[in-house]
Amino acid sequence: MIRYDCFEWLAPQMKDELVVTSLSGQRVEWGHLSHRDADLTLGSMGNALAVGMGLAIALPHRKVFVFESDGSLLLSLFNLPTLANLNPPNLAVFVFDNQKYSGTRISWPTATAGKTDLAAIAKGAGVEHSVLIREFEEFKREATGALKESGLRFVVCKIEESLVHRKIVRSNVDLLETKYKFVRYLERTEGKPIFAGRG
Amino acid sequence: MKEEKAKLIVQGMKEAGVDFAVGVPDAQFIEVYKMLERSESGIRYVGAANEAEAAGICMGAWAGGKKPALVIATSGLLVATYHIARINLLHEIPLLILIPYRGDLGDPRWLGMYQKTTEPALKAMDVPYRVVRRSEDVVRTIKECHESARAWLRSAAVLFTEEALW
Numbered sequence: 103m104i105r106y107d108c109f110e111w112l113a114p115q116m117k118d119e120l121v122v123t124s125l126s127g128q129r130v131e132w133g134h135l136s137h138r139d140a141d142l143t144l145g146s147m148g149n150a151l152a153v154g155m156g157l158a159i160a161l162p163h164r165k166v167f168v169f170e171s172d173g174s175l176l177l178s179l180f181n182l183p184t185l186a187n188l189n190p191p192n193l194a195v196f197v198f199d200n201q202k203y204s205g206t207r208i209s210w211p212t213a214t215a216g217k218t219d220l221a222a223i224a225k226g227a228g229v230e231h232s233v234l235i236r237e238f239e240e241f242k243r244e245a246t247g248a249l250k251e252s253g254l255r256f257v258v259c260k261i262e263e264s265l266v267h268r269k270i271v272r273s274n275v276d277l278l279e280t281k282y283k284f285v286r287y288l289e290r291t292e293g294k295p296i297f298a299g300r301g
Numbered sequence: 302m303k304e305e306k307a308k309l310i311v312q313g314m315k316e317a318g319v320d321f322a323v324g325v326p327d328a329q330f331i332e333v334y335k336m337l338e339r340s341e342s343g344i345r346y347v348g349a350a351n352e353a354e355a356a357g358i359c360m361g362a363w364a365g366g367k368k369p370a371l372v373i374a375t376s377g378l379l380v381a382t383y384h385i386a387r388i389n390l391l392h393e394i395p396l397l398i399l400i401p402y403r404g405d406l407g408d409p410r411w412l413g414m415y416q417k418t419t420e421p422a423l424k425a426m427d428v429p430y431r432v433v434r435r436s437e438d439v440v441r442t443i444k445e446c447h448e449s450a451r452a453w454l455r456s457a458a459v460l461f462t463e464e465a466l467w
Contacts, residue, residue, distance in 0.1 A: 122361070142364070145391065146387050146391075148383075148384075149360075149384055149388075151357070152349075152353075152354045152356070153360050153361035153364075154361060155361060156357065156358035156364070156369075157361040157364060157365045159347065159358070160321070160361065160362040160364075160367045164365075178353070180350045180353070181350075181354050181357075183350050184347075184354060188347065277392060281364075288364060288365065288366065296366050298395070298452050
């Protein structure tokens with residue numbers, strides 16, 4: 103399974119779902135395929151899941167997707183017990199596990215290249231719907247479920263290391279622009295002010 | 302800490318408009334956490350496993366329209382530095398950070414390490430802060446720091462010394 107294929111299939115199906123991505127290849131690929139104001143492409147490892155939890159709790163009527171990587175999740179395993187106990191029914195977490203720290207320049211095995219099973223860790227933390235998948239058809243099934251059904255979903259997608267993201271011309275959108283675009287979108291769609299303003 | 306001092310912290314949060322708090326409990330602020338957990342506080346409290354995670358949850362909640370406060374210990378500030386630095390310096394998110402200040406004069410236990418780390422860490426992350434030493438300044442300072450954070454789109458912290466809490 104290739105992450106870019108998963109995103110290419112999923113991006114056109116997104117409507118008003120909110121998406122939070124962690125750093126590196128998936129941020130580049132999702133940003134390349136999806137150009138929605140509802141995407142918060144964080145440039146940060148170990149932060150996306152917590153931010154997604156905060157969004158899901160603050161906006162329980164909105165569906166929130168979080169795209170994590172194995173490296174990012176390994177940096178923030180402390181999120182999993184909190185995720186399990188909060189159990190937000192409007193949150194779907196997809197961890198794209200290529201078993202590598204695979205950014206723009208490096209390729210180095212993570213713990214999941216060894217004995218570590220992130221789906222089992224999440225299960226042990228108390229996340230009931232925690233699954234490990236390897237096939238594209240399984241991804242489509244889980245993603246469709248996440249789009250259509252309620253309930254916390256934690257899906258570890260075992261993917262091949264792909265270097266597609268290194269061939270994509272990087273977006274010139276600044277992190278602050280991403281924040282403004284995303285939060286202004288929420289102000290519009292939720293009908294409430296969020297920025298207090300600097301005026 | 303004295304219960305009436307904890308009431309001042311929660312009163313300050315409520316008067317500031319805070320409606321969401323995330324934290325990891327500690328002995329200095331335990332009465333504050335107990336009050337936040339009660340539904341009558343009017344503040345949704347989320348307990349996190351780690352202060353870094355707590356900062357991230359606050360960021361998401363703010364983007365979703367909440368007015369969050371990060372309620373953490375001085376040790377927890379060190380745990381959360383990577384996340385707060387990114388949230389404040391790169392994303393410019395207005396988090397109100399409330400910290401019982403261990404290690405300052407008046408602390409009955411020797412926790413001088415935090416006297417050495419807390420304010421320099423906040424300065425390094427460009428988080429403006431106020432140190433509250435008198436209980437009569439608690440409510441006003443929380444309100445002012447929260448208002449400034451929201452207006453400036455920057456995080457701001459309030460440190461409460463033993464003198465203010467006991």
